[in-house]
Structures are given as C-alpha cells and as structure tokens.
Amino acid sequence: xxxxxxxxxxxxxxxxxxxxxxxxxxxxxxxxxxxxxxxxxxxxxxxxxxxxxxxxxxxxxxxxxxxxxxxxxxxxxxxxxxxxxxxxxxxxxxxxxxxxxxxxxxxxxxxxxxxxxxxxxxxxxxxxxxxxxxxxxxxxxxxxxxxxxxxxxxxxxxxxxxxxxxxxxxxxxxxxxxxxxxxxxxxxxxxxxxxxxxxxxxxxxxxxxxxxxxxxxxxxxxxxxxxxxxxxxxxxxxxxxxxxxxxxxxxxxxxxxxxxxxxxxxxxxxxxxxxxxxxxxxxxxxxxxxxxxxxxxxxxxxxxxxxxxxxxxxxxxxxxxxxxxxxxxxxxxxxxxxxxxxxxxxxxxxxxxxxxxxxxxxxxxxxxxxxxxxxxxxxxxxxxxxxxxxxxxxxxxxxxxxxxxxxxxxxxxxxxxxxxxxxxxxxxxxxxxxxxxxxxxxxxxxxxxxxxxxxxxxxxxxxxxxxxxxxxxxxxxxxxxxxxxxxxxxxxxxxxxxxxxxxxxxxxxxxxxxxxxxxxxxxxxxxxxxxxxxxxxxxxxxxxxxxxxxxxxxxxxxxxxxxxxxxxxxxxxxx
Numbered sequence: 221x222x223x224x225x226x227x228x229x230x231x232x233x234x235x236x237x238x239x240x241x242x243x244x245x246x247x248x249x250x251x252x253x254x255x256x257x258x259x260x261x262x263x264x265x266x267x268x269x270x271x272x273x274x275x276x277x278x279x280x281x282x283x284x285x286x287x288x289x290x291x292x293x294x295x296x297x298x299x300x301x302x303x304x305x306x307x308x309x310x311x312x313x314x315x316x317x318x319x320x321x322x323x324x325x326x327x328x329x330x331x332x333x334x335x336x337x338x339x340x341x342x343x344x345x346x347x348x349x350x351x352x353x354x355x356x357x358x359x360x361x362x363x364x365x366x367x368x369x370x371x372x373x374x375x376x377x378x379x380x381x382x383x384x385x386x387x388x389x390x391x392x393x394x395x396x397x398x399x400x401x402x403x404x405x406x407x408x409x410x411x412x413x414x415x416x417x418x419x420x421x422x423x424x425x426x427x428x429x430x431x432x433x434x435x436x437x438x439x440x441x442x443x444x445x446x447x448x449x450x451x452x453x454x455x456x457x458x459x460x461x462x463x464x465x466x467x468x469x470x471x472x473x474x475x476x477x478x479x480x481x482x483x484x485x486x487x488x489x490x491x492x493x494x495x496x497x498x499x500x501x502x503x504x505x506x507x508x509x510x511x512x513x514x515x516x517x518x519x520x521x522x523x524x525x526x527x528x529x530x531x532x533x534x535x536x537x538x539x540x541x542x543x544x545x546x547x548x549x550x551x552x553x554x555x556x557x558x559x560x561x562x563x564x565x566x567x568x569x570x571x572x573x574x575x576x577x578x579x580x581x582x583x584x585x586x587x588x589x590x591x592x593x594x595x596x597x598x599x600x601x602x603x604x605x606x607x608x609x610x611x612x613x614x615x616x617x618x619x620x621x622x623x624x625x626x627x628x629x630x631x632x633x634x635x636x637x638x639x640x641x642x643x644x645x646x647x648x649x650x651x652x653x654x655x656x657x658x659x660x661x662x663x664x665x666x667x668x669x670x671x672x673x674x675x676x677x678x679x680x681x682x683x684x685x686x687x688x689x690x691x692x693x694x695x696x697x698x699x700x701x702x703x704x705x706x707x708x709x710x711x712x713x714x715x716x717x718x719x720x721x722x723x724x725x726x727x728x729x730x731x732x733x734x735x736x737x738x739x740x741x742x743x744x745x746x747x748x749x750x751x752x753x754x755x756x757x758x759x760x761x762x763x764x765x766x767x768x769x770x771x772x773x774x775x776x777x778x779x780x781x782x783x784x785x786x787x788x789x790x791x792x793x794x795x
Contacts (some may be wrong), residue, residue, distance in 0.1 A: 256434025319513025386510025
C-alpha cells in the first residue's frame with residue numbers, strides 16, 4: 221500500500237462514528253427480528269432507508285424460505301401412573317418436531333464418540349450435555365431416540381437443529397428432524413442425573429414449534445468500482461433471536477458504518493462493494509444466503525472477488541483477537557489488518573462450516589465471521605466449548621438468549637471491530653491487486669496429503685496428486701513473487717489468475733456436494749473427497765466395503781487431479 225492509500229485509510233478509520241454506531245445498533249435492536257416477521261420487515265426498511273441516505277444503490281429481494289422456531293414446550297418427570305413429580309423450564313428449538321411423548325430418560329453424556337454404541341436409547345429420551353446442535357439431534361435420531369433433552373449452562377440458548385443447509389431438496393428433506401428436542405439449564409440437568417442414580421426416570425415432553433414457509437427479505441446495497449465490475453461481498457444476517465442487540469444488531473451497525481464511510485470515497489474504489497443483509501440465518505439454517513447463491517450463481521462466479529462476513533461485533537468483554545476464520549489465501553492479509561488495529565498477535569484458522577458460508581461451491585474466498593471474542597481459560601467448558609477449541613475465545617453468556625440487549629454492547633469494542641472492518645473493506649476495494657497468497661493453501665494441502673498417504677499405506681496411491689501439488693507449489697511461489705513486484709497496470713491480469721485459482725481449489729478442498737449443491741450443516745473435513753483413505757487400511761481387502769470405498773476414492777482422486785490440472789493451467793498460462 222502506498223503512502224497516499226495508507227493516509228486515506230487512516231482518515232476513514234478515524235471517522236468511524238461512535239454516535240452513528242450506537243444509533244443504528246439501537247434502532248435495529250428495538251425489534252424482535254424473526255425471519256419473515258413484521259418486526260424484521262421494520263428493521264429491513266430502516267436498513268434500506270439508511271443505505272439510501274448514504275448514497276448506495278439498494279435493492280430489496282424477497283423469496284420463500286422454510287423457517288422454524290419454538291412456540292411452547294414443557295418437561296415433566298412422572299411416575300408409573302403419569303402423576304407429575306417435577307417440572308422443568310425448557311426451551312424448544314427451530315426445526316425440532318412438535319410432539320407430546322412419554323419415555324424413560326437415558327444419559328448419554330455429551331453424545332460424542334461412541335456414546336450411542338455404549339447405551340441403548342431406542343424409544344427413550346436422550347439426556348445430552350451441551351448445546352442443541354444439528355449433529356446432536358441427528359446422532360440421537362439415528363440411534364433410535366424418541367426425543368432429546370440438552371443440558372445447557374445456567375441459561376437457555378436458542379438453537380436450530382436441522383442439518384439441512386438452506387431450503388431442503390427432495391434428497392435432503394429426508395433429514396428434517398422427526399423428534400422433539402428441548403434444552404434445560406445445568407441445575408435441572410444435574411437434578412435429572414441425580415434421579416437417574418436411583419433408577420429409571422420417566423419424562424413427559426411437550427413441544428410445539430412453528431414450521432412453515434415465509435416470505436423473507438434480503439437487503440442489497442451497492443457501490444460501483446471505478447476500474448472493474450468486480451465487487452467484494454460484505455454480508456451479515458439481519459434476523460435475530462429476541463432483540464439480538466449483539467447478534468446481529470451490532471454487526472448490522474458495523475455494516476452500515478462501513479457503507480457510510482466507503483460511500484464518501486466512492487470515486488477511490490477500484491472495485492465495488494456489495495452489502496447483503498440476510499434473513500433466515502437463525503430460523504432457516506442460512507436460507508437467505510443459500511437462496512442468493514442458488515439464484516445468482518453465475519454473477520457471483522464471474523464478478524465476486526471475495527466475501528467478508530460479520531457477526532456479533534462489539535460484545536461486552538470481547539477483548540481477544542488472537543484467532544480468526546478465513547480461507548487461507550486471505551490469511552496473511554487478515555492477520556495484518558487485525559494486528560495493526562488490536563496490537564495482538566493473531567493466527568488464521570481454516571474457515572469453518574458455519575455462519576453464512578454458502579459460497580464454497582462457487583469458489584469465493586471468505587474472511588472473518590465472529591471476530592472479537594471473550595477470552596477463555598484453559599480449563600473452561602460450557603456451551604461455547606466447541607467454539608473455544610476453534611477460536612481460543614467464546615461467545616458471551618447472553619448469546620442466543622433473551623438477555624441479548626443493548627446493555628451487552630460495549631461501544632469501545634464495537635468501534636474497534638468496525639475500524640478493522642473499515643480497513644479490510646477499504647483495502648479489498650481500493651487496492652488494485654487482490655491480496656491473495658496461495659502458499660498457505662498449498663502447504664495445508666501437502667500436509668493433509670502426507671497424513672492421508674501415511675494412513676492409507678500401500679492400499680491407495682496418492683503420489684500423482686502429491687506430484688501435481690508440488691508443481692502447484694512452485695507456480696504459486698512464482699505468482700507470489702510476481703505479485704510482490706507488480707504495478708497497478710498489471711494488477712488485473714494477476715487478479716484473473718488469483719480468482720481462477722480460488723474457483724478451482726476451494727470447491728475441491730471444502731465441499732463434498734460440489735459446485736451446485738450445499739453440504740449439510742456439520743463439519744466438513746479439509747479435502748473431504750480423500751478422507752476415506754484413513755479408513756481403507758482398516759478394512760479387509762477381500763470385502764465389499766473395501767472395494768466400494770476404493771472405487772469411490774479413485775473417482776474422488778480424479779476430481780482432485782482435474783482441479784489441480786485446471787489450477788496449473790491458470791498459473792502456467794500467459795501473460
């Protein structure tokens with residue numbers, strides 16, 4: 221970045237307005253923004269009016285979405301005659317089934333590993349420690365449970381338990397949950413487990429949930445670039461559980477402040493910015509962003525250079541910036557921006573299967589999600605344990621609860637978070653050369669291939685893949701060197717190569733469903749098509765299962781080799 225660009229960026233950062241942030245956050249967080257609701261529509265109107273005021277070109281898109289949310293639920297312990305012995309406050313979950321059932325309880329701990337192999341939950345209510353998750357409900361249903369009772373911490377956290385990413389298809393609709401799921405607080409979970417020590421415990425569970433089609437909105441705000449029709453997508457969800465001041469009202473305020481400041485410098489933007497405020501994040505399992513991908517696939521493929529996501533900025537006590545999520549070609553870029561503003565050393569983590577990360581099939585590199593985190597101690601557990609393991613930080617205790625109100629927003633943290641996003645979007649939109657570096661991507665691929673080959677041994681040969689990735693590593697190093705010494709006139713030629721590389725590598729390393737479908741809402745391992753190599757050596761080579769798996773791995777190896785072939789063709793082409 222040259223001196224003039226740096227000066228312009230610093231001036232923009234210093235103009236982040238605490239008053240504007242608080243005003244927009246407060247205006248949005250006065251509404252309970254359930255997907256497709258009248259109150260969400262009021263927030264949408266305010267967001268669009270504000271973008272119009274700032275001078276962006278706005279569009280309101282509407283589409284049908286299958287959404288869900290809890291209406292009422294109850295949990296009782298009963299005796300053999302159906303007489304109530306104890307009642308517990310509980311919370312139902314989006315896409316959980318509505319039901320009235322009775323059954324014995326079975327403690328499955330946290331439900332991980334071989335928990336369901338050690339106990340028989342068929343026809344019983346599974347008692348599970350942790351948040352109500354899609355994988356938790358899916359595992360319990362596959363084991364034959366008639367319902368699930370999740371034990372949270374001292375607060376009840378709203379969750380969505382469908383494994384289906386976006387609107388179901390005829391195939392994925394088979395995974396719509398068929399059992400009721402509720403959450404209880406920790407003390408009630410302890411009481412149930414104490415009762416189980418004395419013998420069988422029978423529960424009566426009632427749930428009623430909304431499940432149906434709603435017309436949901438997406439607000440789009442755009443600024444054009446001066447030199448190219450490419451744009452950077454800047455997105456966050458507008459729907460919420462309860463008032464959602466932090467999740468996601470504060471992030472919406474961040475988006476609006478970035479829009480306000482970039483609009484003042486619109487003539488300086490090399491490429492455009494497109495803001496997208498999604499609905500259906502909380503109640504439709506990312507239905508808004510998924511619909512947008514499905515219905516704007518070619519435009520996104522041709523024009524979207526990168527995606528920046530924002531979620532839950534400005535949380536009280538969120539002082540940790542040591543980890544962030546990204547596709548690795550943006551790792552060094554993201555780390556430099558965060559460190560410059562926070563002063564903290566930070567490390568990139570491979571982008572997770574969460575948030576509105578609906579763009580892997582297209583091959584759009586994404587950066588950030590939840591950024592600032594509440595620090596955790598090494599021995600801390602609870603509902604945010606999984607996120608803590610990923611990010612070394614956690615969401616605050618009021619996350620996804622009715623306590624997510626404006627008093628939980630720290631204006632100092634919100635200002636710093638927003639300044640980081642201002643710098644990020646300014647650099648991505650203003651600087652002609654995209655800041656992609658594929659050396660970390662390829663290093664990850666080489667490391668994973670070494671692990672896979674060691675596990676597979678002589679049962680499956682990955683040498684051709686490894687050789688091709690070695691060629692790619694050499695070409696990527698040359699590309700990085702060229703990028704470091706390029707000028708603005710050559711930037712667009714290099715940008716085409718950089719974008720084409722992402723288009724080739726992200727789908728093959730991040731998806732199982734491929735370019736045009738969406739994987740389930742559960743963790744997808746890196747280079748998923750070859751992960752079966754770890755299992756192959758454990759099977760009998762004379763068995764059907766061995767031959768079936770080896771055939772699948774061979775086809776998936778061909779797909780990876782073809783993607784690498786495409787990537788090499790891009791790098792080796794002239795100019």
